[in-house]
Amino acid sequence: MLRDDGPLVPLAGATDLYVALNFGTLTATRFLDLWPLEPLRRIEMRGEMLSLGALVTYTGLTRSRLVRQRLPMLVEAARLVGGIQIQNRGTIGGNIANGSPAGDTLPVFAAAEAIVVARSVGAERRIPFVDFYSGYRATVLRPDELIVAIEVPAVHGHQWFRKVGTRAAQAISKVVIAAVRADSPRVALGSVGPVVVRARRAEQALAAGQGIDAAVAALETDIQPIDDVRSTAEYRSVVAANLLRQFWMQATG
Amino acid sequence: MQFTLNGREVDVEAHPMRRLLDVLREDCTLTGTKEGCGEGECGACTVLVDGQAVVSCLVPFAQVEGRDVRTIEGVDAHALQRAFMDHVGAQCGICTPGMIMAAMALGPDPTRTQMQEALAGNLCRCTGYEAIFRAISAAKRASRKTPLGVEAAT
Numbered sequence: 001m002l003r004d005d006g007p008l009v010p011l012a013g014a015t016d017l018y019v020a021l022n023f024g025t026l027t028a029t030r031f032l033d034l035w036p037l038e039p040l041r042r043i044e045m046r047g048e049m050l051s052l053g054a055l056v057t058y059t060g061l062t063r064s065r066l067v068r069q070r071l072p073m074l075v076e077a078a079r080l081v082g083g084i085q086i087q088n089r090g091t092i093g094g095n096i097a098n099g100s101p102a103g104d105t106l107p108v109f110a111a112a113e114a115i116v117v118a119r120s121v122g123a124e125r126r127i128p129f130v131d132f133y134s135g136y137r138a139t140v141l142r143p144d145e146l147i148v149a150i151e152v153p154a155v156h157g158h159q160w161f162r163k164v165g166t167r168a169a170q171a172i173s174k175v176v177i178a179a180v181r182a183d184s185p186r187v188a189l190g191s192v193g194p195v196v197v198r199a200r201r202a203e204q205a206l207a208a209g210q211g212i213d214a215a216v217a218a219l220e221t222d223i224q225p226i227d228d229v230r231s232t233a234e235y236r237s238v239v240a241a242n243l244l245r246q247f248w249m250q251a252t253g
Numbered sequence: 254m255q256f257t258l259n260g261r262e263v264d265v266e267a268h269p270m271r272r273l274l275d276v277l278r279e280d281c282t283l284t285g286t287k288e289g290c291g292e293g294e295c296g297a298c299t300v301l302v303d304g305q306a307v308v309s310c311l312v313p314f315a316q317v318e319g320r321d322v323r324t325i326e327g328v329d330a331h332a333l334q335r336a337f338m339d340h341v342g343a344q345c346g347i348c349t350p351g352m353i354m355a356a357m358a359l360g361p362d363p364t365r366t367q368m369q370e371a372l373a374g375n376l377c378r379c380t381g382y383e384a385i386f387r388a389i390s391a392a393k394r395a396s397r398k399t400p401l402g403v404e405a406a407t
Contacts, residue, residue, distance in 0.1 A: 083296060083375065084306050085308040085355070088306060169374070170294060
């Protein structure tokens with residue numbers, strides 16, 4: 001099945017794929033329906049790692065006591081994806097595989113230093129989430145691999161998440177941020193570059209105690225926002241800076 | 254392909270990649286479910302699958318095999334429908350079936366915040382939502398003692 005006529009496109013909750021299908025922009029003709037695979041809906045601890053099956057929906061995240069306890073910033077992100085109807089169908093594996101720079105959960109996985117578990121018929125490999133994207137909507141996933149789970153190590157410190165869109169619900173982000181206040185602060189942003197970014201220079205400024213003004217200046221060099229249908233580069237730069245300041249004021253160490 | 258439609262076992266032949274919305278409207282001739290945007294933004298085509306609200310324009314037909322599908326036709330004369338009439342929760346009516354189906358998944362006696370969250374994915378350009386919230390509050394209060402037939406899956 002993998003080797004004959006053309007690529008198979010994995011299909012889960014279809015909340016991205018069917019939008020393209022309805023618009024007539026989907027070129028694929030062969031699909032692999034993952035939706036019935038119940039084992040990929042598990043949320044469990046694997047040693048010190050929180051393991052989230054690729055088919056866990058946003059609703060599944062919101063309802064999980066484990067996720068609420070260990071990764072509240074992921075619950076915040078899940079609650080702001082679309083409306084309830086999308087939250088009931090959209091999956092984290094799909095959000096990651098779709099690879100939109102505006103994906104709401106992606107800054108959370110970047111800030112949490114998550115691992116993508118990819119499996120093929122013969123092998124399984126673990127890819128650090130920050131290395132998963134090779135460019136705009138491009139991943140290092142091989143054609144014969146599926147995302148089966150996301151593993152998240154314990155996150156120490158105050159978790160913080162904000163999404164700025166046109167309205168509170170049903171909006172695609174103009175800027176989205178997940179951050180952790182700890183001795184080594186972590187800051188990840190979406191919609192400010194071709195892929196989700198860890199703001200390493202801003203993080204270093206904060207960790208070195210250089211203060212928030214220095215961190216905001218450093219953030220300018222971490223991100224590459226553009227003008228597009230949803231916003232402008234200038235607006236995104238200003239909002240990203242404001243969000244970093246808000247994080248630093250609100251999240252206490 | 255077999256599934257449960259409004260409480261009855263049915264067997265419908267359709268391409269597995271067709272939209273549930275089209276199969277319901279064209280093959281099952283249940284035209285109460287409306288198409289609005291066709292991209293999961295407006296909620297007009299909301300139905301319940303295993304008790305969960307979904308937008309049927311983004312559901313491949315193959316994925317409802319063996320599942321329980323409920324449409325607006327399956328909640329005929331429900332307290333929610335009467336309340337939408339009594340409180341004028343419908344004006345042009347195109348969003349109404351989706352609004353009622355999304356509201357079905359709410360538990361008894363919802364708070365305003367719970368109603369707003371449950372209907373965040375349902376757009377109405379006529380009512381300003383206030384009459385819709387009044388209708389849902391009234392229906393859910395009335396049904397507290399005799400719970401609605403369909404509740405959110407856990």
